[in-house]
Amino acid sequence: MCAGYCGVTLVQVLLAALAMTFGAWVQGAVGFGGSLVASPLLVLVDARLVPGPIGIASILMNVLITRRRIEGNTDHADPVGHVGMIPGTVVAAGVLAILSTRGG
Numbered sequence: 573m574c575a576g577y578c579g580v581t582l583v584q585v586l587l588a589a590l591a592m593t594f595g596a597w598v599q600g601a602v603g604f605g606g607s608l609v610a611s612p613l614l615v616l617v618d619a620r621l622v623p624g625p626i627g628i629a630s631i632l633m634n635v636l637i638t639r640r641r642i643e644g645n646t647d648h649a650d651p652v653g654h655v656g657m658i659p660g661t662v663v664a665a666g667v668l669a670i671l672s673t674r675g676g
Contacts, residue, residue: 580618587617592625599633627665634658 580588595610607626614621634657 580620584617584621588614588621588625591617592629595626596629623665623668627661627668630661631658631665634661 591610591613594613595606595608598609599606607630610626610629611622614625638655638658
């Protein structure tokens, strides 16, 4: 019942949180690149941590961005593009999960 994360130490969890925080900081400062920064750092901590946390963070971020844009935008054509980010992220996470289990 460990869901694949048994044996991850507290130090690894803290390092993974630090990697995700740094990736989020880069994403917020530059507007892209959060996954490009966090993924290699998470692999260095433990390869089992990729792509799970990044996929979850991406989905959450896309949902929050879409919600914020819909609530604060009077132009109703703009949110249509942002709504596409959510299923796109889900599909990308699925592809990464399949590729990682096949060693590709």
